[in-house]
Amino acid sequence: MPAARGGRPPTIRSVAEHAGVSKSLVSLVLRGSPRVSEARRRAVLDAVRELGYRPNATARHLTERRSHTVGVLLNDLRNPWFVECLEGLNSVFHAHDLRMFLGDGRLDRRTDEALTQGFLELPVDGMVLVGTMPESAVIAEAAATLPTVVASSRDFDLPGVPVFANDDRHGAALAVRHLADLGHRHIAHLAGSFGAVARLRRESYEQTMRAHGLGEHIRVERCDLTEEGGYRAAVRLLTGPRRPTALFAVNDMACVGALSAAEELGIAVPGELSLVGYDNTYLARIRHLSLTTVDNASHEVGRNAAKALLDRIAGRADGAGEHLLPPELRIRSSTAPPTRLTTS
Amino acid sequence: MPAARGGRPPTIRSVAEHAGVSKSLVSLVLRGSPRVSEARRRAVLDAVRELGYRPNATARHLTERRSHTVGVLLNDLRNPWFVECLEGLNSVFHAHDLRMFLGDGRLDRRTDEALTQGFLELPVDGMVLVGTMPESAVIAEAAATLPTVVASSRDFDLPGVPVFANDDRHGAALAVRHLADLGHRHIAHLAGSFGAVARLRRESYEQTMRAHGLGEHIRVERCDLTEEGGYRAAVRLLTGPRRPTALFAVNDMACVGALSAAEELGIAVPGELSLVGYDNTYLARIRHLSLTTVDNASHEVGRNAAKALLDRIAGRADGAGEHLLPPELRIRSSTAPPTRLTTS
DNA sequence: TTGAAAGCGCTAACAC
DNA sequence: GTGTTAGCGCTTTCAA
Numbered sequence: 001m002p003a004a005r006g007g008r009p010p011t012i013r014s015v016a017e018h019a020g021v022s023k024s025l026v027s028l029v030l031r032g033s034p035r036v037s038e039a040r041r042r043a044v045l046d047a048v049r050e051l052g053y054r055p056n057a058t059a060r061h062l063t064e065r066r067s068h069t070v071g072v073l074l075n076d077l078r079n080p081w082f083v084e085c086l087e088g089l090n091s092v093f094h095a096h097d098l099r100m101f102l103g104d105g106r107l108d109r110r111t112d113e114a115l116t117q118g119f120l121e122l123p124v125d126g127m128v129l130v131g132t133m134p135e136s137a138v139i140a141e142a143a144a145t146l147p148t149v150v151a152s153s154r155d156f157d158l159p160g161v162p163v164f165a166n167d168d169r170h171g172a173a174l175a176v177r178h179l180a181d182l183g184h185r186h187i188a189h190l191a192g193s194f195g196a197v198a199r200l201r202r203e204s205y206e207q208t209m210r211a212h213g214l215g216e217h218i219r220v221e222r223c224d225l226t227e228e229g230g231y232r233a234a235v236r237l238l239t240g241p242r243r244p245t246a247l248f249a250v251n252d253m254a255c256v257g258a259l260s261a262a263e264e265l266g267i268a269v270p271g272e273l274s275l276v277g278y279d280n281t282y283l284a285r286i287r288h289l290s291l292t293t294v295d296n297a298s299h300e301v302g303r304n305a306a307k308a309l310l311d312r313i314a315g316r317a318d319g320a321g322e323h324l325l326p327p328e329l330r331i332r333s334s335t336a337p338p339t340r341l342t343t344s
Numbered sequence: 345m346p347a348a349r350g351g352r353p354p355t356i357r358s359v360a361e362h363a364g365v366s367k368s369l370v371s372l373v374l375r376g377s378p379r380v381s382e383a384r385r386r387a388v389l390d391a392v393r394e395l396g397y398r399p400n401a402t403a404r405h406l407t408e409r410r411s412h413t414v415g416v417l418l419n420d421l422r423n424p425w426f427v428e429c430l431e432g433l434n435s436v437f438h439a440h441d442l443r444m445f446l447g448d449g450r451l452d453r454r455t456d457e458a459l460t461q462g463f464l465e466l467p468v469d470g471m472v473l474v475g476t477m478p479e480s481a482v483i484a485e486a487a488a489t490l491p492t493v494v495a496s497s498r499d500f501d502l503p504g505v506p507v508f509a510n511d512d513r514h515g516a517a518l519a520v521r522h523l524a525d526l527g528h529r530h531i532a533h534l535a536g537s538f539g540a541v542a543r544l545r546r547e548s549y550e551q552t553m554r555a556h557g558l559g560e561h562i563r564v565e566r567c568d569l570t571e572e573g574g575y576r577a578a579v580r581l582l583t584g585p586r587r588p589t590a591l592f593a594v595n596d597m598a599c600v601g602a603l604s605a606a607e608e609l610g611i612a613v614p615g616e617l618s619l620v621g622y623d624n625t626y627l628a629r630i631r632h633l634s635l636t637t638v639d640n641a642s643h644e645v646g647r648n649a650a651k652a653l654l655d656r657i658a659g660r661a662d663g664a665g666e667h668l669l670p671p672e673l674r675i676r677s678s679t680a681p682p683t684r685l686t687t688s
Numbered sequence: 689t690t691g692a693a694a695g696c697g698c699t700a701a702c703a704c
Numbered sequence: 705g706t707g708t709t710a711g712c713g714c715t716t717t718c719a720a
Contacts (some may be wrong), residue, residue, distance in 0.1 A: 011697055022707045027699060035705055057465045059697035062712050067402060077427050078626070086421070090448075099462065102446045104434075118443065121401045227630055260631030282422070286571055287604030289632065334401045355713055366691045371715060379689060401720035406696050 010051040019047035030055060070309060071119035071146075072103045073112060073139075074130040079225070079253065080281040081298060085130055085152055088302020096310055098125065105133055113138040120145060126309045129153060130302075132195035147312035148306040151305035152298060154196035154322075163322045164305040166296040168197050170205035171327035172248070175294055178329055179246040180212040182337045184274060188244035189218040190233050190254050198225075198250050201278065205248060219244060223254055230257025236272070238265055245338040247274060252277035252284045255291055259334065270336035280330050290333040297325040354395040363391035364640045372652050374399060414653065415445045415463030415490075417456060417483075418474040423569070423597060425642060429474055429496055430432035432646020434572050440654055442469065449477055457482040464489065470653045473497060474646075476539030491656035495649035496642060498540035498666075507666045508649040510640035512541050516548035516592070519620040519638055523590040524556040524671055525641040526681045528618060532563040532588035534577050534598050542569075545622065549592060563588060567598055574601025582609055582617070589617060589682040596621035599635055602676065614680035634677040641669040 012030075017025045021040055028036050029044040047053070051124055061067045070093060074082055086100075088193050093100055101124060104153060116138050126147040129139065132155055142148070143158045150163040178185045189205045192198025202220060209218045218237035223233030229247055237244060238261060249255035255277030267273050277284050280295035308319060356374075360367045365384055365686050373388040374670070391397070405411045414437060418426050430444075437444055445468060447459035460482050463471055470491040476499055486492070487502040494500050494507040523531045533549045534543025537635060546564060553562045567577035574593055582605060593599035599621030603613060611617050621628050624639035652663060 003671055005535055012699095013697075023697090024699080024708080025706060028706085031699090033705095037705060040706080054465055054467075056406075056467065056697055058402055058411060058461075058467075059712090060699075061402045062697080062714090063407055063699040065712070077430070078424070079422075080422070080424070083421050099445070101443070118401075123398075123400065123402075227626070231631065256630055256632060282571070286600055287575065288600060288607055356715095357713075367714080368692080368716075369690060371692090375715090381689065384690080402714055403696090404715075406698090406713080408713040409696070 010053040011052075011056070011168040012312040014045065014051055015047045015053050018051055066125045067122050068097055069099045069101050069122065069124045070126045070128060071103065071115070071122075071124040072128045072130060073105060073115055073119075073133070074104050074135045075105055075107045076131075077102075077104045079251075080283055081251070081279045081296075082131065084281070084298040085302040086301040088304075089128060089130075089151070089306045090302075092303050092306035092310065098310075107133065109134045109136050114138055116142045126313045128305060128309060129156060130305075131190075132197050132271055139203060147309060148315075149309045149312065150306045152197075152296070152301050154200060160317060160320050162305075162308050162320045164301050164308065165197075165322070165324055166298075166301060166327040167324040168200040168296075168327075169204040169207075170324075171278060171294040171296060173208045174200040174327065175248045175278065176205055176208040177212070178292070178331070178335065179248065179274055179276060180208075180214065182190075182246075182274065184246040184338050186219075186242065186244040187214065187215050187246040187248060188221060188237050190223050190230055190237075190247060190249040190258060191220050192225050192250040193222045194252075201250055217244075223250070223257075225251050225253055227253050227257040227260070230254030231261045232257070232263035234258035235265070238262065238267060246275070246335070247273065248276045250278060251292060252279045252293055253283045255293070255334075256283055256289060259289065259291070270334050271339060274336055274338070275334040277334075284330070284332065292332045292335040293330050295328045295330050297327060301325060353400075354397040356397075358395055359388065359391045359397050360480075361397055361588060363387040376572065377683065393610060410469050411465065411466050412473060413445050413468045415447065415459070415466075415468040416468045416472045416474060417447050417459055417463075417477070419449055419451045419477045421446075421448045423475075423595075424627055425623045425640075426475065428625070428642040429646040431651045432643040432648075433472060433474075433495070434646075436647050436650035442654075446612060451477065453480050455476045456480055460486045470657045472653060473500060474649075476536075476541050491653060491661075493649045493653045493656065496541075496640070496645050496652070498544060504661060504664050506649075506652050506664045508645050509541075509666070509668055510642075510645060510671045511668040512544040512640075512671075513548040514668075515549075515622060515638040515640060516545040517552045518671065518673045519592045519622065520552040521556070522636070522675070522679065523592065523618055523620060524552075524558065526618065526679060528588075528590040528682050529558055530561050530563075530588040531587065531590040531592060532565060532581050534574055534581075534591060534593040534602060535564050535566050536569050536594040536598075537566045545594055561588075564614070567594070567601075569595050569597055571597050571601040571604070574598030575605045576601070578602035578605035579609070582606065582611060583654055589644045590619070590679070591617065592620045594622060596623045596625045596635060596637055599637070599678075600627055600633060603633065603635070614678050615683060618680055618682070619678040621678075628674070628676065636676045636679040637674050639672045639674050641671060644661065645669060 103113035129150045136242045148161045152165045191202040221233040221237050223229035262269050277291045277293035280293045284291035284293040360370045473494045490499040492505045496509045503554035535546040565581050567573035619638035624637045625681045628635035628637040
């Protein structure tokens with residue numbers, strides 16, 4: 001590896017000299033052009049091998065005026081939900097030779113903006129906004145400058161920026177209907193404390209409750225979208241008067257928190273309390289938790305968002321607006337009909 | 345935002361013309377040089393604002409001959425353990441204006457190599473190898489070319505490449521000793537099926553068992569490091585003859601799988617079976633799971649690895665070899681003394 | 689203090 | 705087919 005020992009690494013120029021050809025010929029060979037004689041091709045390839053030459057992507061990006069990189073902004077890598085969505089994005093981008101620059105804004109606007117600024121300066125070829133995050137002028141500006149798509153967030157209404165997500169209203173309705181059909185009447189909701197997704201799920205919860213004639217039993221407790229948040233909100237709900245027999249949580253993390261709360265309070269799940277989450281993360285699938293939940297199709301949302309971004313990068317800017325995938329209820333072991341005792 | 349409407353985005357040249365100065369002066373102002381007159385500085389800054397100029401990082405990287413980017417190679421973003429470590433890395437890199445390029449090799453050597461190749465070609469300023477992954481000639485070559493550090497893997501023995509990890513032998517010993525001290529004798533081990541970390545934990549399990557006079561009760565069942573793998577291995581162990589009263593799992597994911605298996609088989613935890621995991625991920629901290637586990641200090645491992653990489657990037661290549669942090673036992677609700685009935 | 693000029697390593701017309 | 709010539713947008717000598 002000559003590149004490793006001192007001196008500068010070999011460039012396309014060194015290769016050209018070594019092979020006795022011109023820079024451009026080397027470039028042609030390396031990019032697989034068919035208009036090159038076999039002899040020259042061999043000479044170039046040999047030189048490449050002998051020198052241990054490696055193309056410099058930064059230089060290529062500069063002349064090509066694209067970085068083959070997309071910026072992905074999200075809000076909390078700790079939420080297992082993101083991983084699914086990232087896989088979806090990655091499967092498409094990878095097939096098109098695009099790298100992902102991951103930026104986790106930690107729900108902090110300043111961090112988001114710094115990351116976005118970085119995307120703009122690189123500049124990346126496109127940007128994906130994943131999940132709920134605070135709005136920001138910098139993001140809006142970036143979205144106006146860069147091909148951009150939104151995945152699994154309903155917070156943005158940026159001109160010309162398509163939104164890919166699951167239908168949160170429909171998903172929440174599925175959850176509530178499932179509980180109502182089981183015979184529950186006192187169905188409470190652990191609601192997210194911010195973001196359009198949380199709002200949609202809450203509104204749909206309320207609407208569905210009313211549609212089932214349960215309007216008087218509507219009960220919303222806010223929490224943040226973590227296990228701890230779910231736990232605390234559930235404790236408030238379960239220790240107060242008129243204890244609900246069922247809980248629909250804004251996401252799986254909060255739902256697990258609720259499960260813990262129930263256990264700690266000696267309330268049997270699903271015997272005395274039914275629980276429904278949202279997202280169908282691997283958390284819900286863990287047998288020992290086995291949560292009934294709503295599958296939000298995050299992998300496919302990711303795939304669709306990525307495809308749309310490719311289109312936009314290629315100049316095809318069609319299909320703005322919302323593209324909602326139908327969510328599906330996954331019934332597991334955390335829901336059951338209410339027992340006589342606990343029904344009112 | 346003039347940058348947004350058609351045409352090319354403004355460059356340092358446009359700014360120079362607009363401000364009536366030279367390119368180099370603009371560069372000086374932008375980089376905060378003190379040797380610039382106030383008048384010119386204002387003129388440049390005004391031009392920047394008026395044109396909506398944004399520096400192009402790619403171009404800068406080309407001339408500076410560094411990309412302000414480090415490549416991070418890991419093996420499965422689904423494992424919550426990584427997130428902790430990434431946070432540790434990020435906290436340090438962020439403070440030094442380095443971005444992270446995340447590559448998830450999914451435990452696939454070809455993917456690893458493709459990602460590494462990408463790092464080499466960018467080229468990144470340095471590389472971090474995180475967690476167990478298959479060895480590879482490409483990675484070894486990259487490590488010889490690029491400043492490199494290893495975090496939480498014991499698989500690599502690359503010349504001059506420092507390794508940061510927790511002391512897996514010690515951690516496993518803590519786990520086994522805890523179980524032995526509780527009075528368990530039939531302590532089995534769910535072992536990882538590959539990688540040096542899994543091997544160290546297994547070896548230490550065996551050694552500690554012998555040290556406690558329990559050599560004859562050593563029992564190892566291999567599994568992969570997922571919930572599913574842990575579940576299956578535990579089923580084999582718990583349905584066979586001479587059922588163990590305690591299980592030490594190679595990591596938390598596998599341990600959760602074992603918990604599920606026990607539940608399904610009607611074996612009470614910790615009444616009839618004690619369980620210890622490894623990593624102290626948030627999984628273990630979920631109240632409803634509440635696993636006794638070994639904290640591997642992953643956040644600090646990440647921090648230390650990042651600091652060492654900074655040193656190497658800066659040319660200070662001291663401190664190769666292994667740097668092991670002491671792990672700590674976290675006792676939760678999945679361990680208890682064995683009951684008379686189940687002890688043999 | 690400021691400007692001119694020479695690259696960084698590569699691609700892309702355009703000619704031969 | 706192949707080589708020559710300009711750049712890509714920026715930093716950095718080196719003079720002035």
